[in-house]
Amino acid sequence: MKRRDEFGLIRLLTGGQHTPDALADRLVVGNGDDAAVMSGRTGYDWIACCDTMVEHVHFARRTMRPSDIGHKALAANISDIAAMGGTPMFYLVSLGLPASFEEAEIVEMYEGMSRLADTYHMALVGGDTVAIPGDGPLTVTVTVLGEVEAGRALTRAAAKPGDRIFVTGPVGSSGAGLHALLAWGIDELPERWQTIAEAHRLPMPQVTAGRVLGASGVRVALNDVSDGLASEAWEIAEASEAALVLMEGSIPVTDDVVAYATITELHAQDWALYGGEDYQLIGCAPPDEQERLNRAFQDAGISLHWIGYVAEGPADVRIRRISGEEAPLAKKGYNHFQ
Structure with missing residues (x-):
C-alpha cells in the first residue's frame, strides 16, 4: 500500500497522541506549528537529551518488531533523564524512512513509543520525517525534555x-x-x-x-x-x-x-x-x-x-x-x- 505524503503521515502519527493532564498547562504550543513551546517552573532546571537509532547498527527486523523499535528509541532517552535524577516530560521524534518500511509498521513504531510515554506521563510535541533513498537504513532520532529540581541534577x-x-x-x-x-x-x-x-x-x-x-x-x-x-x-x-x-x-x-x-x-x-x-x-x-x-x-x-x-x-x-x-x-x- 502506498504511503501517505510527509504531512499526511505526520497527521496520522501524531493526531491521536494524548497529552497528560499534568502537562496540559505546560504545553503552550503543541504539534502543528513551527516549534513547540513549553513553560518552565520556578525552582526547576530543564534536562535535554537526544539519541539516534539506526537499522543494522542498533536493531534489525530479525530481532525487533516495529513497536519494539519505538519503545527502545524512547527508552534510551528516558534512561538518560533518569541518570540525572530527573522526570521525563516531553519528546520529539524524527524519522528517516526508507520506502521498504510500510505505513502500518511506522504506525506500530509510534504506538510502541506512545505506550512507554504513557507509563511516564509524557507528551509528544513534535518532530520530522524525511525519505531515505533506496532500502534504508531506517533511522529514528528521539529528543526528550525533562526537569529536575534546581541544583539537584545528579552527574x-x-x-x-x-x-x-x-x-x-x-x-x-x-x-x-x-x-x-x-x-x-x-x-x-x-x-x-x-x-x-x-x-x-x-x-x-x-x-x-x-x-x-x-x-x-x-x-x-x-x-x-x-x-x-x-x-x-x-x-x-x-x-x-x-x-x-x-x-x-x-x-x-x-x-x-x-x-x-x-x-x-x-x-x-x-x-x-x-x-x-x-x-x-x-x-x-x-x-x-x-x-x-x-x-x-x-x-x-x-x-x-x-x-x-x-x-x-x-x-x-x-x-x-x-x-x-x-x-x-x-x-x-x-x-x-x-
Missing part, C-alpha cells in the same frame, strides 16, 4: 574515595537476549528465552530509582547502563578522577542469563560487563549513607545492589575476582563506531 563527577558502588538491578540480560534473538530470530525464539529477549526488546528505564536518589539529598555520582557496566564505570571514574573496583561476586545477573550462558558455553559475566542496553543505573555513594538508601529503595519497592567501592588513585576501573585476585577491567562496551 558522573561526584564519586570520592571510600564511596560504595551500586547498581539498581540485574545486568547482562539485554546482551544475552540479543544473542538469543540473533540465533533464532524473534518469530522462532523458544519460550524458555523470551524473558531475556524481552529485556533486550523492551527495556524499562529506572526513573523511580533516579528520583529516589535525587530526593535523598545524598551525594551520588550516577550513570545509566546503556553501553555496558564496564564502560559506564569508566565514565564515572574519568569524570570523578577516581579508581572504581567492582566485586565480581556482587554483580547481579539473573538465573535466566546464567542458564543461557551455560547452554551456549559463553560467559554470563561478559554480557553483564560489556553487553549494554540494560538501562539500569550505576552509581557511587558514601558508605555511611548505604542503609538510608537501602531503606529508601525498599520503601519505593525497587532494588539496590552494592557491587564495589571507590579507591584512591587516577581514573581506573578494576574487578576483584571471587578468588580475591584483582585485574584491570577493559574500557569497552557497545560502541557506535566499532
Whole structure:
C-alpha cells in the first residue's frame, strides 16, 4: 500500500497522541506549528537529551518488531533523564524512512513509543520525517525534555574515595537476549528465552530509582547502563578522577542469563560487563549513607545492589575476582563506531 505524503503521515502519527493532564498547562504550543513551546517552573532546571537509532547498527527486523523499535528509541532517552535524577516530560521524534518500511509498521513504531510515554506521563510535541533513498537504513532520532529540581541534577563527577558502588538491578540480560534473538530470530525464539529477549526488546528505564536518589539529598555520582557496566564505570571514574573496583561476586545477573550462558558455553559475566542496553543505573555513594538508601529503595519497592567501592588513585576501573585476585577491567562496551 502506498504511503501517505510527509504531512499526511505526520497527521496520522501524531493526531491521536494524548497529552497528560499534568502537562496540559505546560504545553503552550503543541504539534502543528513551527516549534513547540513549553513553560518552565520556578525552582526547576530543564534536562535535554537526544539519541539516534539506526537499522543494522542498533536493531534489525530479525530481532525487533516495529513497536519494539519505538519503545527502545524512547527508552534510551528516558534512561538518560533518569541518570540525572530527573522526570521525563516531553519528546520529539524524527524519522528517516526508507520506502521498504510500510505505513502500518511506522504506525506500530509510534504506538510502541506512545505506550512507554504513557507509563511516564509524557507528551509528544513534535518532530520530522524525511525519505531515505533506496532500502534504508531506517533511522529514528528521539529528543526528550525533562526537569529536575534546581541544583539537584545528579552527574558522573561526584564519586570520592571510600564511596560504595551500586547498581539498581540485574545486568547482562539485554546482551544475552540479543544473542538469543540473533540465533533464532524473534518469530522462532523458544519460550524458555523470551524473558531475556524481552529485556533486550523492551527495556524499562529506572526513573523511580533516579528520583529516589535525587530526593535523598545524598551525594551520588550516577550513570545509566546503556553501553555496558564496564564502560559506564569508566565514565564515572574519568569524570570523578577516581579508581572504581567492582566485586565480581556482587554483580547481579539473573538465573535466566546464567542458564543461557551455560547452554551456549559463553560467559554470563561478559554480557553483564560489556553487553549494554540494560538501562539500569550505576552509581557511587558514601558508605555511611548505604542503609538510608537501602531503606529508601525498599520503601519505593525497587532494588539496590552494592557491587564495589571507590579507591584512591587516577581514573581506573578494576574487578576483584571471587578468588580475591584483582585485574584491570577493559574500557569497552557497545560502541557506535566499532
